Amino acid sequence: MRIPALAILTIATVLTSVSARAQTYDPAYPVCLHVYARGANYYECRYTSLPQCNATASGRGAQCVINPYFASAHSDYRRHRRAY
Template sequence: MLAVSVTSSARAQTYDPAFPVCLHVWTRGNNYYDCRYTTLPQCNATASGRAAQCIINPYYAGATGPQGRDRRYRRAY
């Protein structure tokens, strides 16, 4: 018996490092990210009424890590 598997082509899940906010869209059989938003309110306006959610882009190139305090200058109590 020959079994044939039919799969739909998967769209690559990519994040554009140029924008800080992405829109995650759910459609029938195809989910994708649209990273072209500069603010959450801008993205939320696009997501309104759709099966979509705005997320912070984890690969945003302009993002900086948490700023640690320099403990040399802290006063000891």
């Protein structure tokens, strides 16, 4: 009797589990809002400037961060080379 009950419990757990979304940065926007909420910790990457993001973060448990995966974030290495 224990084996069928355990099998039913396992199947019910697998079928009712919620799929988790991967936490990603949107490469289309340079600034992300990192939200700290009870039971949730996520990023909203939809801001074009830090002041715009800071206005949204005001009064919330949130912090603005620079998007490390922004499409234009890669600098040209030749610009930073020294001439010897």
